[in-house]
Amino acid sequence: ATAMMIPAVVLLVVAAFAFGPCSFVNGFNVPAIPTHAANGKCIHLGKTLEPYVWTPMDHPVCGSLVCNYETKLVYAHYCDPERRPREGCRLIPGNPDALYPGCCEQEHCP
Known part of the structure; x- marks a missing residue:
């Protein structure tokens, strides 16, 4: 049984x-999870640091990829210098915490 556990640990x-x-x-300090786009990263903008699941989707207004933390509705933006979202674009209408003006500028996208 122990021998069977070793590959699982290595895989993890x-x-x-x-x-x-x-x-x-x-x-x-948040995980930078690559998306299907080249050199793309999903950046967590919320204050929750527990494990979460990202769902890539297109945002109709910003035109950039966003990552939806489904269980707690914490949102992030898709950081790509070539596809900067519009200034002051909201991910959730009426939610001030979802603002990300200039969020894809270089200092926020290492």
Whole structure:
């Protein structure tokens, strides 16, 4: 039984590295999870640091990819210098915490 557990542990470690290291962004140490876009990263903008699940989707107003933390409605933006979202664009209408003006500027996208 012990021999069967070893591949699972190795797989877990490999998977952890595959999702990339943590990036210190906007004052929070959060995982930088690659999306299907080249060199793209989903940056967590909320204040929750517990494990979460990202869902890539297109935002109709911003035209950029956003990542939806479904269970707690914490939102992030898709950081790509080539596709900067519009200034002051809201992910959730009426929610001031979902504002990300200039969020894809270089200092926020390592």
